[in-house]
Amino acid sequence: MWLKLLIALVFIGIVVSLAAGAGFLLHDESTSRRLLTSLKWRIALACVLMALLLFGFLSGEL
């Protein structure tokens, strides 16, 4: 159960960072680095999510 909750939280974090990126894309100048930073957070969280999913598969919890 805790694993599913963790997966849900990380997925929400991914969506939030992507949405923040959309905001920076639409409002900032191209010289701004905020979009790139938010997308880096997005991909880092996606890597964490993949690790959690693989852990769930290998441990038999998923």
Place this chain on the structure above:
Amino acid sequence: MSGGSYYVPANSRWPILGSLALGAMMAGIGIKLVYNTGAPLLVIGLLCVICVMGFWFRDVIHESMGGLYDAQMDRSFRWGMGWFIFSEVMFFAAFFGALFYVRTFTIPWLGGEGAKGVSALLWPEFVPQWPLLNPPDASVAGPSSVLSPWQLPLVNTLILVTSSITLTVAHEALKLGYRQTCRNWLAGTVLLGICFILIQGVEYYEAYHHYGITLEAGIFGATFFILTGFHGLHVIIGTLILASMLVRIIKGHFTNGHHFGFEASCWYWHFVDVVWVGLFIFVYVF
């Protein structure tokens, strides 16, 4: 030059030609659905739409590279991208919403649970479950089994997440002015996108021929193909967009501080990746 006022382009043939192409495509679809013919018109219309888009985008790129655009035009592009993002989010929200509704409400109701559990009277023998291998109506054959998420779907997920990493490296490289690095990592991203599409094709073949998962296999088949199919279409579009960006990078377009088209493409690819991660979780794993 715009001189600070809003840039108004010269008369263009693309709006009317695009409308005619869309009309031909729509007529082709209508004739196909009603009379089961008209496929050539549909194909011609689709090809014309693609051609018009290509030529129209080419003109926009030429205008941008010619220095015709100003800050007001830049804001217009950002607003356009904003509405595009909104439409895409609503598009996938509808399909994810359909899956959620079916799994959370409809199937339990048909099993006799919840506020509309009385609908269980329709098919008393129905056993609620997901994935729905045995649809309530015997005239609808469900899938014989479902795909394991830990085989091809997992491989495709890893490919798409990796493609987002390579794209982020390319994005960083462009910001720092390392154009060769940007080109190489962007090329890798395009290749990973192509790999994803090919593997998705293999998965569809497996689904149709070995698992009985078809568009006619009840609500499971319908939601599976609507969600993964439209996502696959978006990956194809995203790969074409990134390939266009690659050509533009090779041609010397974009600078460290002026690359909205590239950044919008990057965000779009990340969006497609996030949708797939959601699909992997809600369609394949849970």
